[in-house]
Amino acid sequence: MNAAGNPTAQTQLAINGRDYRLDADTRTTLLDALRTHLGLTGSKKGCDHGQCGACTVLVNGRRVNSCLTLACMHDGDEIVTIEGLGKPGQLSPLQEAFVRHDGFQCGYCTPGQICSATAMIEEIAAGWPSHVTDDGTGKPQLTVEEISERMSGNLCRCAAYPNIVDAILEAAGGKRA
Amino acid sequence: MTLHLKMDEPVDRDRLEDMVQGVIGEPIDRPEGELKVTGRAPYAMEQLPENCHHGVLVRSTISKGRLADLDKTTIEALPGIRLVVTDRRLLRNPAQGMAGEAPVQETDNIHFFGQPVALVVAETFEQARHGAQRIVQQLQADTKVVVNPDDPEAEIETPRKKQASTGDLDKAMREAAFTVDQHYTTPGHVSAAMEPHASLASWDGDSLTLHGSYQMLRFNRAELADALGIDEDKVRILAPYVGGGFGSKLGIAPEAVAAAIASKELGVPVAVAMTRQNVFEMVLRRSETSQRIRLAADKEGRLIGIGHEALVSNLPDESFSEPVTQATPFLYRGENRLIGHRIARIHRTPAGSVRAPGEAVGLTALEIALDELAEVSGIDPVELRLRNIPEEDPSQGIPFSSHTLAEALTTGAERFGWESRDPKPGTVREGEWMIGLGMASAARVNMLIESKARVTLTSEGRAVVETDMTDIGTGTYAVLSQLAAEMLGLPMTEVETRLGDTGLPPASGSGGSFGAASNGTAVFLACEEIRRQICEKLTCEPDDLTLKDGHAIVGNRRVPLAEMLDGAELSAEGHTEPGDAEDKVRQATYGSYFAEVAVNAVTGETRVRRMLGVFAAGRILNAKTARSQCLGGMTFGIGMALTEELLHDKRDGHIVNRDFAEYHLPVNADVPQIDIVLLEERDRWANPLQAKGIGELGICGAAAAVVNAVHNATGVRVRDLPATLDKVIGGL
Numbered sequence: 004m005n006a007a008g009n010p011t012a013q014t015q016l017a018i019n020g021r022d023y024r025l026d027a028d029t030r031t032t033l034l035d036a037l038r039t040h041l042g043l044t045g046s047k048k049g050c051d052h053g054q055c056g057a058c059t060v061l062v063n064g065r066r067v068n069s070c071l072t073l074a075c076m077h078d079g080d081e082i083v084t085i086e087g088l089g090k091p092g093q094l095s096p097l098q099e100a101f102v103r104h105d106g107f108q109c110g111y112c113t114p115g116q117i118c119s120a121t122a123m124i125e126e127i128a129a130g131w132p133s134h135v136t137d138d139g140t141g142k143p144q145l146t147v148e149e150i151s152e153r154m155s156g157n158l159c160r161c162a163a164y165p166n167i168v169d170a171i172l173e174a175a176g177g178k179r180a
Numbered sequence: 181m182t183l184h185l186k187m188d189e190p191v192d193r194d195r196l197e198d199m200v201q202g203v204i205g206e207p208i209d210r211p212e213g214e215l216k217v218t219g220r221a222p223y224a225m226e227q228l229p230e231n232c233h234h235g236v237l238v239r240s241t242i243s244k245g246r247l248a249d250l251d252k253t254t255i256e257a258l259p260g261i262r263l264v265v266t267d268r269r270l271l272r273n274p275a276q277g278m279a280g281e282a283p284v285q286e287t288d289n290i291h292f293f294g295q296p297v298a299l300v301v302a303e304t305f306e307q308a309r310h311g312a313q314r315i316v317q318q319l320q321a322d323t324k325v326v327v328n329p330d331d332p333e334a335e336i337e338t339p340r341k342k343q344a345s346t347g348d349l350d351k352a353m354r355e356a357a358f359t360v361d362q363h364y365t366t367p368g369h370v371s372a373a374m375e376p377h378a379s380l381a382s383w384d385g386d387s388l389t390l391h392g393s394y395q396m397l398r399f400n401r402a403e404l405a406d407a408l409g410i411d412e413d414k415v416r417i418l419a420p421y422v423g424g425g426f427g428s429k430l431g432i433a434p435e436a437v438a439a440a441i442a443s444k445e446l447g448v449p450v451a452v453a454m455t456r457q458n459v460f461e462m463v464l465r466r467s468e469t470s471q472r473i474r475l476a477a478d479k480e481g482r483l484i485g486i487g488h489e490a491l492v493s494n495l496p497d498e499s500f501s502e503p504v505t506q507a508t509p510f511l512y513r514g515e516n517r518l519i520g521h522r523i524a525r526i527h528r529t530p531a532g533s534v535r536a537p538g539e540a541v542g543l544t545a546l547e548i549a550l551d552e553l554a555e556v557s558g559i560d561p562v563e564l565r566l567r568n569i570p571e572e573d574p575s576q577g578i579p580f581s582s583h584t585l586a587e588a589l590t591t592g593a594e595r596f597g598w599e600s601r602d603p604k605p606g607t608v609r610e611g612e613w614m615i616g617l618g619m620a621s622a623a624r625v626n627m628l629i630e631s632k633a634r635v636t637l638t639s640e641g642r643a644v645v646e647t648d649m650t651d652i653g654t655g656t657y658a659v660l661s662q663l664a665a666e667m668l669g670l671p672m673t674e675v676e677t678r679l680g681d682t683g684l685p686p687a688s689g690s691g692g693s694f695g696a697a698s699n700g701t702a703v704f705l706a707c708e709e710i711r712r713q714i715c716e717k718l719t720c721e722p723d724d725l726t727l728k729d730g731h732a733i734v735g736n737r738r739v740p741l742a743e744m745l746d747g748a749e750l751s752a753e754g755h756t757e758p759g760d761a762e763d764k765v766r767q768a769t770y771g772s773y774f775a776e777v778a779v780n781a782v783t784g785e786t787r788v789r790r791m792l793g794v795f796a797a798g799r800i801l802n803a804k805t806a807r808s809q810c811l812g813g814m815t816f817g818i819g820m821a822l823t824e825e826l827l828h829d830k831r832d833g834h835i836v837n838r839d840f841a842e843y844h845l846p847v848n849a850d851v852p853q854i855d856i857v858l859l860e861e862r863d864r865w866a867n868p869l870q871a872k873g874i875g876e877l878g879i880c881g882a883a884a885a886v887v888n889a890v891h892n893a894t895g896v897r898v899r900d901l902p903a904t905l906d907k908v909i910g911g912l
Contacts, residue, residue, distance in 0.1 A: 008259035009307065030306040039305065044226035045219020047423070049374045050456040054840035057374055085219035094214065102213035105808045109653030110216030111374040111423030117217060147853060155847040158840060160372050160424050161653045162815030163808060164851040 012075035018043065019087030029075050033067075034058040036074035037084060045085035045114045049158070056157035059115035060084045066122035068156075085114035088121060097121060100170035108161035116157045116167055123153045124175045145175050181752050183709040185701065187628055188759035190581075190864040195708070196666060196799070200728050204666040207804035211672065212421075212657045221421045224378040224393040225453050232380070233262060234305040235442050235452040236312035237435060239461060243293040243527045243832040244325035249318040250298055258314065260307030265299040267441045272296070273530045274464055275403045275431025276500045277691055278396065282407035283431065284497065290319065291495055292527050293834035294461025299438040301450055327833025329468065329493045329524035336491075337523040342501075344509070344575070347516030349474060352485030356476035358557040364473060364545035365900045368826030369466040370459075371534045372845055373652075375423020377463060378453035381439035388440055389416045394432070395425040396689025397648040401682045403432035408440055420680035422690075425652040426816075427533035428463050430691050460838035464532025465826055467492040467502040469541050473549040476516065481559040483513050483568050488546065489520030496525040498532075506538030507623045507880070508546060509575035510766050511585075512568040517575065528833040533691070535816055536876035539624050544820065547620035547884030548899065551891065560603065561888070562593045565621055573766035581761075581865035584796035585621060585770040591857060592619070592794040596774035605895035613778040615789075616893025620884035622771030622795065626697075626863075626872045629688035630757040633702035635664055637710050637750040641730050641741030643668050645677040645706075649687035649699045653812075654875055655805030659696050660703050662802060663869070667707030669727025670741075685753060693769075693873025696801055698756065701867040705754025713750045756867065765865050769877045771795035773814065773885035779893045784909030786890055788818055788852055793882070796859035798872035803858060806874050810856045813878020819846045820879075821886035822902050 014025045018041065025031075027040055034051075037043040037060070046069055049057035053071035060069045061083040089095040097117055100106070107113040127143050135152045136143045143149055150168050159167065196204055215221040240247065252264045266287060272295055275283040287297045300315060302308035326334045353359050373393075380391040388410070394400045397417050405412040422429065435452040443450040454462065469492050476485035490504035501523045508519060534540070554561040569586055572579050593599070601617040602608060608615040633647040643664045651657045661675040668675075678684065688698035715722050718734050726733040730741050761767075776790040793814050800806045823844035827836040837843045862870040883901065891897050896911030 009304075028304060028306045030310075035305060038226070039228065043219075044222070047223075047375070048225075048453070049376065049423075050840050052456065052839055052841070054456075055374065085217075088218075090218050091214040091220060094217065098214075098217040101217045102209050105210070105804050107213075107216055107653075108655070108805075108808055108812060109374065109422060109424040110212075110221055111223065113216050114219040151849045151851075155849040158374065158845055158847060160374050160426065160812075160845060161808070162812040162846065162851065164815065164846075164848045165811055165853045166808065167848065168853065 014075050014078045016077060016080060016082055018082045019084060025074055027074060029073065031074045032070050033072050033074045033077060034069040037069065043084050043086055047111050047114060049112065056119060057112045057115040059119045059157065061118055061122055066119050085118055088117060097174040100174040104166045104170040106163050106167040106170040108163055112157060112159045116159065119154060119157045120171050181709050182755050183705040183752065184755045185705055185868065186757050186759040187761040187867060189761065191868040192864055194862060194870055195868055199666045200726060201666045201669050203662050203672060205800055205803060208658060208662060208672060208802055210655060210658045210805065211661055223375055223421050223423050224380060224391045225451055227391060228380065228451055229449045232449045232451050233301050233303055233446060234308045235299045235301040235439055235450050236308040237296045237438065237454065237458055238298040238300060238312050238315055240290045240293060240295040240297050240319065242290055242319045242321040243327055243834065245290050245319060245321040247288050247290060247297050247317060248320050251316045254316045255300065255311040255314050258307065258311055260303040261300065261311045262303060263301040263442055263446055265301065265438055265442050269407055269437060269441060270296060271407060271434040271437050273462060274433035277430030277533050278399050279431055280399045280402040282403055285407060292529050293832055294529060296434040296462055299442055299452065301442045301446065326526050327528055327828065328830060329491060329526055335525040337525060339521065342521035344519040349485045349487045349516045349518045352476040352516035353474055356484060357479035358477045358553060360473065360475040360549050360552045360556065362473060362549060362552065362899060364471045364548060366469045366541040366544065367901065368468045369534050369820065369824050370826060370843065371426035371428035373424030373426055373428055376454045376456055376459045377429065377433050377435050379436040379439040380449060380451040381443040382449035383444050387414045390436055390440060391418050392436055393422050393429055394419050395422065395429045395650055395652055395691055397650060397680065397682050398686035399689060400432045404436055407432065407437045417682045418680060419650055422650050422652040425690060426535040427537065430533055434462055457838045460835050461529055465529050466534035467494060467531035469502060469504050471504060471545045473545055475549055475553045477553055477557060481557045481564045481567050485516035486512060486514045487518040490542065491522045491524060493524040493526045493528065493531060495527065495530040498530045500532050502531060503538035504542035506625060507543050510573045510768065511623050513570040513574055528828055529835060536624060536879045539880035543623060543881040544883045547881045548887055551888040561619055562589050562598060565589055576766065579765050581765040581767045582861060582863040584859055584861055587859055588770055588772040588794040588796060591859065592772040592774050592792055595857060596792045598774060601892065605892050612781050614781055614893040615778050616889045617776050618885045618889030618892055619772060619774045620881040620888060622773060622877055622881045624693060624769050624877045624880045626767040626769055626866060627692050627694045628758040628867055629694045629698045631688040631698040631702040632685035632753055632755045633687060633699060633706055634685045634751065634753045635703060635706035635710055637668060639742065639745050639747050639749050641745065643670055643675045645675065645703055646684045647679060647687040647699055647702065648682050648684045649679050649695065650690045651679055652690045654690055654695060654809065655802055656695060658805050659700060659801040663700050663703045664707055667704060668710065670730055674730060693875040697867050697869060697871045697873055700801060700869050700871065701756040702754040704868055705756060706752045709752035710750050717744060761865050767863065767865055769797040769872050769874065771877055773882050775885040775889045777886060777889040777893055779890055779908060781912065784905035784912065786822055786903060786908060788886060790852055792855045793878055794857040794859060795874065795877050796861040797874040797877060798861050798863040798866055799870045800858050801871055806858060807856045809875050810878040811854055813876060814854055814882045815846050815851050816879040817882020818851060818886060820901060821883035825902055
């Protein structure tokens with residue numbers, strides 16, 4: 004219980020390679036824990052219902068909508084947020100490509116797009132099929148169609164979609180066809 | 181010193197052509213890009229102080245009536261609850277764009293479902309949310325409430341000033357070789373900026389600081405001060421990064437006033453973010469429209485008459501009404517013309533500006549009608565439009581400031597391979613997919629809005645641009661920095677642009693596509709004044725001064741700026757305002773869209789395969805950010821054509837699909853790798869930059885190109901947008 008009388012939970016989180024101890028209301032989402040409790044505001048809240056993808060972070064290497072999961076469910080988990088992928092002056096190749104291709108406008112969905120793309124590239128490399136993969140048994144290729152399909156959980160109202168695809172293609176060495 | 185320019189006359193000298201730094205117009209990366217891609221750009225809710233409390237808005241669950249009581253005791257004992265705000269200063273809905281004064285303030289009288297009635301404040305967000313969900317409202321609903329624009333009991337207003345008629349349209353329709361007379365409907369839309377409205381309020385004595393997500397800070401400051409009943413100079417609004425706007429953040433909104441009241445009362449900072457559902461219900465929507473369009477053409481397809489009559493809706497006392505017919509008076513020829521505008525007064529979430537109010541929906545319907553005229557006359561849709569470009573504004577009899585529709589049409593047709601289109605619908609098939617091509621014209625009025633900016637040349641020879649202008653994703657940081665760099669001969673790295681602070685010179689704000697040109701002109705003027713001061717120092721004539729790479733060059737002298745300044749700094753303000761130019765000529769931007777769709781013959785699903793936009797908007801200030809704006813507009817068009825639709829309950833008008841699972845924005849897979857062509861143009865009537873707005877042009881008619889392509893693919897003419905599967909398959 005906290006001073007105000009709500010049940011709290013102690014949670015150990017490894018975020019961007021650093022250990023954090025969180026003692027928060029059990030209703031606190033992973034997203035709110037990051038943004039409000041730990042000062043990691045790079046992850047964004049666009050809908051709080053898992054419908055926009057702006058809150059996407061990596062949990063144990065997998066992309067997750069952090070608004071749809073409670074922080075206290077992640078005791079001992081390794082989490083990577085946008086802050087852990089690069090920083091000004093030391094951008095990841097994907098972050099660099101997003102800047103070069105103007106893969107954003109207002110920038111609000113961008114951390115989620117980049118976290119999502121980071122995991123998505125690994126998913127393709129690991130051979131996970133998608134709705135548009137021709138043959139479920141074959142190895143999916145990094146194409147415009149595969150990227151568009153797999154990035155469709157991340158909304159961008161400014162609609163930088165074509166530029167996002169170009170940025171991912173370039174950073175991941177994919178092909179246009 | 182301030183350099184002032186009122187645009188009464190054209191500015192013939194293209195001053196930027198004289199400059200040699202070579203950055204203006206270039207596709208330069210956004211200077212704030214690194215901050216955005218690393219999650220370091222701070223938006224409204226991202227600098228929460230230690231003792232910050234959280235507020236959650238409570239909404240009405242009736243559409244008309246009274247809030248008889250809000251029983252605070254039902255939640256007061258809950259952990260962490262600190263305050264329930266039911267202050268009479270709370271806003272019913274956001275201010276309309278550029279209002280500069282508070283919108284309607286009342287929470288006791290309910291006018292629409294979802295109206296904010298209170299704010300619950302607690303120590304944590306989770307506690308406040310719980311309190312807002314638990315609080316018990318006593319609502320007295322009126323027995324009769326009109327929520328549908330087609331309700332026979334709806335009060336219909338027909339404002340005299342918004343009706344226009346010349347010639348005899350009925351006669352033209354009777355005598356025409358070819359006619360179209362159809363009804364088109366578009367549903368309500370939302371801006372759906374990805375960052376929900378959010379405000380963080382804190383007080384220092386009687387001075388308020390508000391971190392907000394707003395588009396037009398000088399107006400927002402006045403609106404917030406008026407709502408709170410305090411002086412404007414006691415209010416500072418900060419919005420250096422805004423997670424999208426599209427019109428939804430033009431005016432101060434309920435969460436800002438609520439946060440300010442709560443913070444004052446509790447003596448701690450208070451943060452209030454709307455939930456996504458709040459944003460759908462409390463923020464101004466684009467009105468649904470019902471449009472009757474009549475076209476009368478002679479046997480060569482030349483228009484002799486155009487009629488465009490629209491019915492839109494809003495709350496009884498909201499001044500805004502979607503200006504559906506805005507482009508119709510000047511886009512095409514035709515001596516017999518009729519414009520009609522009616523407003524149904526209904527109790528839905530009030531209507532306001534959403535990206536390109538007017539043309540976005542009005543031109544879309546007109547361009548579908550043009551496609552119908554092409555069909556009945558057997559004239560190619562591109563050719564039909566080319567035959568109907570007027571010599572001058574046909575409604576006002578004044579010249580166009582510049583006109584590029586013909587070039588946009590012919591360039592687009594050539595680039596897209598339009599000649600391969602079979603005009604007979606339903607002839608191209610690939611398996612179960614039916615393939616079609618469609619096109620439409622683009623047009624949007626162009627405006628200049630009063631704007632100020634300050635530019636300082638520091639003693640180190642760096643430039644700082646300061647204005648309360650916002651960058652809502654539009655590229656303001658980039659284009660203002662480029663303008664200063666070009667005018668003062670500096671590399672981009674030597675220019676810093678500071679935005680989004682009402683402590684800085686007041687700008688136009690972001691809206692109506694006028695931001696870059698209006699505020700850019702203010703920056704340009706400030707730089708001209710600094711150039712004059714440099715000339716004074718160097719005792720030379722303005723035309724003899726060249727500034728490049730941080731050096732001043734006069735004749736065979738080349739002096740580093742820092743050396744010339746010798747420890748001093750130069751500062752100047754630029755100030756521009758609109759003048760007679762806007763009455764002397766018709767200013768607009770133009771373009772064309774071409775789309776290829778595949779319609780599934782089994783399911784009726786439409787996929788956009790290819791899309792091209794060709795646009796002219798005067799001088800392009802940054803080819804990269806301008807292109808991105810066009811992509812964004814056209815994607816709004818794809819949404820409007822195929823998926824976006826606010827659904828209201830017929831009984832109480834409430835928005836049924838108030839989230840992103842049910843209101844379908846285009847996702848990545850819905851949008852092809854769109855091609856954009858920006859035509860070279862200068863408009864000397866617009867401003868000294870000879871640049872015009874481009875933020876909205878890409879949406880104005882884009883949906884029509886898609887819907888026209890669906891017709892070409894299938895023969896199904898959808899006049900009730902969006903063209904969802906049921907409507908397409910119903911006609912197959």
